[in-house]
Amino acid sequence: MIKLREVYFSYNKEPVVKGVSLSLGNECIALAGPNGAGKTTILKLMAGIYRPKKGEVFIEGKNIWKLPEKEAITLRRKVVYVHENPIVLRGSVLNNVIFGLELRGVSKEEARKKALKLMRKLGIDELAEKDAKNLSAGQAQLLALARALIVEPSYMLLDEPLANLDWKRRKSVLELLKELRETGRSIAIATHDAFLVSLVCSKAYIIENGSVVSETLPPAIFQ
């Protein structure tokens, strides 16, 4: 379980997350709310990318900011955050996909094999040797998903995962998300997409102005 307890965060002086408490167990939760409400920042706090100015972040019961880096990394590596606007590194698509495995010390050969198998499943294996900087937005989104999935995280934090995708790819990503849920993966999604939330998520947090204003069931979320 990932848990935020009374978390505050600010980039400069003005706080953008104000006393947020929420948890992600073996479920799919949605963070919904208007642009600039703080959804992305909350996901990054959950992933341990940002250190809260105040409050605590627990991953599987341990406060990750109070652990030595080597202990915290074991927990952080169970969590993967996928950006809304995918970030691509220089090099081929394949090299991008295996990046997370390289960080974990997996051999290049083993990583490539695993990556190609996953890329086939996502329908992007033909892009393997293409320069990642030349991908379309939709292709880059799938690359980002593949890069996250390859490390087999227990927790996936997705920022607008269907943005930039055409209807055909939206459908396959939706199926993938459902499949991930069936295999017990915990998922948090920041989105505006009511359809996505109602199909995959069991709980929704409504975020406004950096705070959780309500917790609701997906069918009621956009009423």
Next chain:
Amino acid sequence: MLGEVLEIALRSIIVSGLAAVLATSWGIPLSLKLVTDDFRGKKFILDVFRALVGIPTVVVGLILYFLFSRSGPFGGLRLLYTPLAIALGQAVLITPLLVSFAYQALEREKGEVWELAMSLGALKNQASSTLIKETIPKLLNASLIAFNRAIGELGVALMLGGNIKGFTRVMTTAIALEVSKGEFGLALSLGGFLLLITYSITAVSRMVGGKS
């Protein structure tokens, strides 16, 4: 005359090249530290470096002259009036410029590359090396710009090198000497050569920067 010009040009390239390598070797890690760590006084340090970008070369030369002179703290190293002294002086001179450019390049990439690495479970040093790897063309560009500044300066080379013929004479000190002697032909040849080198470096840095 051509032989002498080439010899002086080659020495200038070697000395300023060494200065750029030295400044890069400590400037890049320092910039990385400034980008990736939050600590008290960080903004102050950055402001100091930015202010020192325009420091007069003779001031750097004068300070280092006192440090390297026989009675100075590093006098025992007998560096004064050697090419190494010029390289060290130029390295000190160009460090603020290099740090400013490198910091800017790393800071711009940090928001994306660093976060991506962290989001995929990188250790801090893994995220740092990824950031460096992704910024290499821009960092190389910063080093080339710093080299240009080094090869074109006069104050440090004159005060720490002493313009000794065949030993510490570099292009800028040779130009100054030839002008004072009224030998404008050699001075112009050297000046032309210096411009050619700096222009070539600028073109290379534009190409390298463009790739990033």
